[in-house]
Amino acid sequence: MSEAPNTSRPEALLEAEGLIKSFGGLIATDNLSLEITRGEIHAVIGPNGAGKTTLVNLLAGMMRPDAGHIRFAGRDITRMSAPARVRAGLARSYQITSIFRDFTVLENVMLPVQAAQGHSYRFWRPVARDASLIDPARALLERVGLGARVDIRAGDLAYGEQRQLEIAISLATGPSFLLLDEPMAGMGQEESQQMIAFLRALKGDYTMLLVEHDMDAVFALADRITVLVYGKVIATGTPDAIRNDPAVRKAYLGEEEIA
């Protein structure tokens, strides 16, 4: 078994190369390169204002980079629209819970299920009786532990449940890659532990980029960690390597102890 030459690391599912994004005078992403291997959980950490959410927005296609390239599953997706990226298998979740509050929990997941089935230019048949939407949506909600809450208005869910629904919506699009923007944001200790267990159960089925402040979660889940400071990558490596990296320790000095 020999690796074919000239192919650029076939196991890299998502690659960013030389990404630059600035807002006025502020450089939020500064010549950033990143490579995420199929099947891994890759955490991105960094102090406030390091450009983590900007990175997620660039990768998800909500923003266009000023320079650089993004490749996903071997295709250049730099110019691809956000919806097209989702259809290609690149889904994101939001730091600030972004669900359809007036829809039921079930309807929240039915929508991405129908999106995954192709276009939604079907004007006549009521979705309320559409088993091809309801069944997969129910199955997924069962899997994320919201099976008993399907008929509740999404806005009435407990906060932790809303965060789970947030990720269930992303999962329902049938992605191979998940961009998770602070899934533990605003969670208590217990809820965080549940979320960690939940994400660990997804590991292997999905490749994940995890942007997170909660260091316990990062070190519990990540295979590799990239550290951002002022939009630049200052280190990438295994959790152990990162923990002992002097540059990282310096960047975080005065902020918090790493794990």
Next chain:
Amino acid sequence: MKFFAPLRNRANMFTALVMLIFAITPFVAPLIGESFYITVFARIMIWGIAAVSLNLIMGYGGLISFGHAVYLGIGGYTVGILAFHGVDSAWIQWPLAIGISGLVALVFGAISLRTRGVYFIMITLALAQMIFYLAISAERYGSDDGLNILVRSDFGVSFFSLEDKMTMYYTIFAVLVASVLVSWRLVNSRFGMVLRAAKSNDTRVQSIGLATYRYRLTAFVIAGMMCGVAGLLQANLEGFISPDMMNWPRSGELIFMVVLGGMSTLFGPVTGAFVFLMLSEILASWTIHWHIIFGPFLVLIVLFARGGIAGLLTRGTRRE
């Protein structure tokens, strides 16, 4: 979101009552010697159709179009201009009226849907006024004096003639029922789900892989065509078209009918049109200064009756 709750609450009962009044008026009105109510209600139903179409984009899609009456004008002028040139056939007039309304909606939507909020309101208004001024400058078709239509659309069959008062009335009634039915199916279909979801959270819909712009544009075109139908019916009923039927106050009145009746409720626009026009009719018969009463009434409704009449009548019961 509940889909259909037949007569389970007072709002639905009120709607049923209004629809019943529409249905029996041609028989009852002559008996009580008030035949003119047939025309009044026919007029109200046409506004109802237009309001239902606006509700589709405004209530369910969150797109506050301040130029929706332009499609009344386009539907009306298509019929009027064709009739002026001697083309009376409904088989030509109606498809053209609907088609042109859809085409204009496609162009206007493609431009305006790139904006949001106040800009969307202003652009839809500006585009609609463009057509209004075009009609004013069309001297051949009467400029601002308008144009009389001498013959109603002709279906070419003896048993169905719009010149017959009853046929005209029940055609409008049927179109009203159809427009509510269409909007009911549409709103609860896959398409409608995307439209409603985009209203509540646009970026989220995009980030599950749906290009919201295209869905909104489609809804905008459907609403434009539906309102075009209302316009062609209006031209037929009144036997007259003028630029005033698409001037911006008409668009404002449409918005108000929808809000008054209850946004994003199925029948809200119909009851809204009914109450709005009946009230202005009644007030106008009392005093020529009826706007002094009507204006504050509208303000009070907006301030204190959120959800409009449908909201008032369902208050206490759980909101859908």
